[in-house]
Amino acid sequence: MSLTDTAVRNAKPSEKPVKMYDERGLFIIITPAGGKWWRFRYSFGDKEKLLSLGVYPDVSLKEAREKRDEARKLIAQGADPGAERKADKAAVAALTENCFEAVCRKWLADRKDTVEPSQHVKTLARMENDVFPWLGAKAMNEISSPDVLSVLRRIDERGARYTAHRVRSEISRAFRYAIANGKAERDPCPDLKGAIPAPKAEHFAAITTPKEVAGLLRAIDAFQGTFVVKSALLLAPLLFVRPGELRKAEWSGFDLDKAEWRYLVTKTKTEHLVPLAPQAVAILRDLHALTGARRYVFPGRDPQKAMSEAAINAALRRMGYDTKTEITGHGFRAMARTILHEELHIRPEVIEHQLAHAVPDALGTAYNRTKFLKERQTMMHQWADYLGKLKAGAAVVAITRAA
Structure with a gap:
C-alpha cells in the first residue's frame, strides 16, 4: 500500500528502526531517536543499492516521490543515480575549493610566516572588506578583468586610490599562487594596467634642514x-x-x-x-x-x-x-x-x-x-x-x- 502523509507524520519510534514502505522502492526509516529518513532501493548492474532522499518533514512525501522518480529516470537512461550524486558533490567541492576566497585564504596562510604579522592582518582585512564580498564565491577561472576592475573602482571611488592599487597587486599574487597550484589558468590583473590612475606619491614627513x-x-x-x-x-x-x-x-x-x-x-x-x-x-x-x-x-x-x-x-x-x-x-x-x-x-x-x-x-x-x-x-x-x-x-x- 502507498504511504500517506498522515501515516508518516504519526509514525512513532520504537526500540529498533522501523521501515514504512511506499511504492517502487521508496520507503522511510523511523529511528529509535525519532528521526525519519527517506530511502530509495534500486538495482543497478546486478547490485542492490540505496539512495538517501532526505529527512522528513524537511522533505515531504510528495517531494520524496519526485526524487525517487528522477532517480528512476536516470536508471532508465543507464546512469547510476548514486554515482551521479557523488559526481555532483565532487564538482561542488571542487568549485568551493577553487573559489577566490578559499584560494586567497590559503595563499595568505601559506605566506603568513614570511611577512610581518601586521602586514598579514592588513592584507586579510582588505580582502574581507573590499574583495571577498564581490569575488569570494567566484571560481578562479570565472573571474574576468572587468570583475576585478569593478572591485578596484569601488575602492578608488571612496578616495582610497593607493589601497586600490595595493589590492590589485594582492589579487594578482593570489592568482599567481593559484596558477602555481593548478587552480587557475591565468591572472586577469595585468590587463588592468593603467585602468586606475596612479596615486599621488606620499612621502613620510621629515625634517631635512x-x-x-x-x-x-x-x-x-x-x-x-x-x-x-x-x-x-x-x-x-x-x-x-x-x-x-x-x-x-x-x-x-x-x-x-x-x-x-x-x-x-x-x-x-x-x-x-x-x-x-x-x-x-x-x-x-x-x-x-x-x-x-x-x-x-x-x-x-x-x-x-x-x-x-x-x-x-x-x-x-x-x-x-x-x-x-x-x-x-x-x-x-x-x-x-x-x-x-x-x-x-x-x-x-x-x-x-x-x-x-x-x-x-x-x-x-x-x-x-x-x-x-x-x-x-x-x-x-x-x-x-x-x-x-x-x-x-x-x-x-x-x-x-x-x-
Missing part, C-alpha cells in the same frame, strides 16, 4: 619618557634604519666590540650591515645593562615582545612634533639621505647602500652588504660627529667629497 635637525636633537635629549624609548630616539637619527627594523632589533645581531649591527632587511630578506659610530656604541652599551639579558634591544611592556610600532611616533608627538607634517620615525631616513648628500657631500650610491636600497651597478648587482663598507664606516662616524655639533649649536662646515 640643519637648523630644524638641531632643534629635534635637543628635544630628544630633553625627552622625559622611558629609558628604552629615549634610547631608541637617540639611535634613530644615528642609524637611520627602517622603524620596524630598529624597534625589533635583537642583541644577537650586535657586535659592540666590532661596532657592527647585522640583521635581515624586512623588504628583501637580505643581510644588512650597519657600521656603528662610537656615539651609537655608547648608547647601546648603556642600554645593554638594562635589556642585554633579553632578546630585544627595545622590549615593550611584555618583555618577550618588541617595543610597539607606535612608540617612536607617540614620543615625537609628546615632544610637540606633528607626525603627519613634520617628522615620523621613518623620516630619519630622509633626513640622513638629504643632509649626507647636500651638506656632507657623500656620494649617493654610498648613502643608498647604507639605506639598504637596491642600487644596480655595472655588473647588475642590486645590493651587497659589504660594498662601500670602508666608506660607509667613515660616513657613519662623520654623520654622528655632525649631529653632535648640530645639537651643541656649533657651526658646521660641509665635509668634502674626499670623505
